[in-house]
Amino acid sequence: MNTVLAIHGSPRGERSHSRRLTEVFLQAWQAANPRAVLTRREVGRGSLPHVGEAFIAAAFYPQPEARPLSMQADLALSDALVAELLGHQRLVISAPMHNFSVPSGIKAWVDHIVRLGLTFNTRQDNGVAQYQPLVQGKKVLIVTSRGDGGFGPGGEHEALNHADRWLRTALGFIGIEDVTVVAAEGEESAPERFQQSCAEAQRRLLALAETF
Ligand SMILES: Cc1cc2nc3c(=O)[nH]c(=O)nc-3n(C[C@H](O)[C@H](O)[C@H](O)COP(=O)(O)O)c2cc1C
Incomplete structure (x- = not known):
């Protein structure tokens, strides 16, 4: 049976664009998979302690x-x-960009799930650490919203993006390599372009929901 764990990372509630876009995806995904299981984990609104x-x-x-x-x-x-x-x-991880990275609740969640002996192992090979990921067969969708633009592949601020790119690194470390990112950009710097960006993100999410 198809099962999705949705991690909600924005500290904002109703006003959160990443949450809104994530709900668009989840509703379409549930319509396409009526018998599938959806579990939600709130990490953005103060409910997860840091390690x-x-x-x-x-x-x-x-x-x-x-x-x-x-x-x-x-x-x-x-x-x-x-x-x-x-x-x-x-x-499905909804995670806005905060200070070029992820909100602290998402960081806390990652710190809890990257666990020696459970999700990864390491061994020393002539003084060099060899990483052994232990998680297999997972697929991830990251839904993000950013105040400014150009953080995606080839964008002028790509090198400053330590948000979804860092998540790819941390998830890859435990064995999750199949990661898709859908971003809406420009909420603060370009409101008109942001509307277009949200519409484009929504189109992509609706298409992805059919096959996820
Ligand atoms: C604490 C904080 C830090 C932020 N840092 C950045 C940033 O580094 N780059 C950026 O483009 N936007 C930044 N933003 C703007 C958010 O990414 C933007 O408002 C986004 O749409 C929020 O997503 P949400 O509506 O899902 O909460 C920041 C917002 C907050 C509250």
């Missing part, structure tokens, strides 16, 4: 199979988020 010292100590404990109970408790949320990720075939 702290207890998490780090527990996640990198040298004998994971002998982790003390208190450390297991420190990883409970992360374990649940990893299980949620692994339990779905597809991910």
Whole structure:
């Protein structure tokens, strides 16, 4: 059965363009897949803690199979988020650009799901770290909105884009390589072009919903 996990990353609610565009996609996807499962995970509106010292100590404990109970408790949320990720075939991440990167809730979610021994492994090969991704068969759609423009491939600000490009890096690190980005650009700098950009993003999302 087709399963989608939707990660909602904007701190804005009703006014969020990335959320609105994501809903356009999800409604069309649900219409095309009436029996599919959709799970939502809110990370943009203050509901996900950032990882702290207890998490780090527990996640990198040298004998994971002998982790003390208190450390297991420190990883409970992360374990649940990893299980949620692994339990779905597809991910839809709505993430506006914030300071050339992603909102902090998305960063926190990534910090929870990139887990040694669960979603990646590393080994040393003559002093060089070799990365072993452990996640297979996932497909991701990133829906983003940006205040300015030119952050896409070939754009004048492409090199400043550490948002969806960073997400590709982090997801690729755990084995998720099939990533599509749909962006609306210019909300703050070019309102008229932004309307066109949203319309174009919406067209792409409706087409993608048929095959996702
Ligand atoms: C804290 C913050 C930082 C932002 N940083 C950028 C930025 O670096 N580049 C940019 O183009 N827009 C930036 N913006 C504008 C947002 O990307 C833009 O408003 C976007 O449409 C927000 O998406 P949303 O409506 O889904 O929340 C920033 C907005 C906020 C609130």
